[in-house]
Amino acid sequence: MTRPNTRLFSGKSQQDQELFQSDRAQRYGVDRFFEILVWVATFVSLVVLAVLLLDTFIDGLPRLNWTFLSSFPSRRPEQAGILSALAGTVWMLGLVALLAFPVGVGAGIYLEEFARDSFLAKVIEINIANLAGVPSIIYGLLGLGFFVRVMAPITGGRSILAGSLTIALLVLPIIIVTTRESLRAVPDSLRLAGFALGATRWQVIRDHIFPVALPGILTGTILALARAIGETAPLITIGALTFVSFLPENLQSSFTVLPIQIFNWVSRPQKEFHVNAAAGIIVLMVVLLAMNATAIILRNKFQKRV
Numbered sequence: 001m002t003r004p005n006t007r008l009f010s011g012k013s014q015q016d017q018e019l020f021q022s023d024r025a026q027r028y029g030v031d032r033f034f035e036i037l038v039w040v041a042t043f044v045s046l047v048v049l050a051v052l053l054l055d056t057f058i059d060g061l062p063r064l065n066w067t068f069l070s071s072f073p074s075r076r077p078e079q080a081g082i083l084s085a086l087a088g089t090v091w092m093l094g095l096v097a098l099l100a101f102p103v104g105v106g107a108g109i110y111l112e113e114f115a116r117d118s119f120l121a122k123v124i125e126i127n128i129a130n131l132a133g134v135p136s137i138i139y140g141l142l143g144l145g146f147f148v149r150v151m152a153p154i155t156g157g158r159s160i161l162a163g164s165l166t167i168a169l170l171v172l173p174i175i176i177v178t179t180r181e182s183l184r185a186v187p188d189s190l191r192l193a194g195f196a197l198g199a200t201r202w203q204v205i206r207d208h209i210f211p212v213a214l215p216g217i218l219t220g221t222i223l224a225l226a227r228a229i230g231e232t233a234p235l236i237t238i239g240a241l242t243f244v245s246f247l248p249e250n251l252q253s254s255f256t257v258l259p260i261q262i263f264n265w266v267s268r269p270q271k272e273f274h275v276n277a278a279a280g281i282i283v284l285m286v287v288l289l290a291m292n293a294t295a296i297i298l299r300n301k302f303q304k305r306v
Helices: 006-063 066-070 083-114 119-131 136-150 160-184 188-196 201-229 233-238 258-266 271-305
Strands: none
Touching: 006 271, 066 083, 066 271, 083 119, 083 160, 083 201, 083 258, 083 271, 119 160, 136 160, 136 233, 160 201, 160 233, 188 201, 201 271, 233 258, 258 271
């Protein structure tokens, strides 16, 4: 029996080891390059954001006063205020939360906990995932055709109710997907423990699964409402006004919102209107931060309770 050449094997092994070492160094170099590239991109983005915020605050803070907050829009920039747009934003956000949250959470619970693994359920899941990426202008066209025209006797046409229903459809897929992901994150042992004690499926979900998943659901709702507060295209499509000198009285009233009012001021040639737009951006950010803070407080409260 011929004895193998150990020198050949040892040499080949050493050569492979050298190639591996050089390849590993090359891979580490590429990883390091992309790491530096990501940090540079993040730093540049933060710097640009900081510059934009600084410029906005420098222009808008001197304009912020009680007269600006309590006055209606005007063709004279020094007399123009943001009261009607601020009231319309609050109305719309409240209605969107009341419409989208229970429907989205209920749909997510049903699809995740009750729906059977059937072809129809898979089709619905695929469509919900696709709807989350549909451009907002498409929802505006849907709202114009259905809520404004078909349901005009109920919504009042180009009203705050039609706008809220349109934005609710826009954020509904986000809430459904987030609800399902939050429910999936709950361990199955918690479900099995409830079933072992004789509880029904609904009792297990209501008393055990949903309270644990609620903080994650609220996080998704925060992200959805944060998207809703900045949407302009769907509301312009359904006919939200750019000049409103009155407050909404009911769900069928005409309305405007902060993004539309800001867009209207930015499109004006006078520099004074641009200053008003900067002040409006600050107000919009304050409303967004207040809404997020409220949702975070509620989320932390439920987390402690669980």
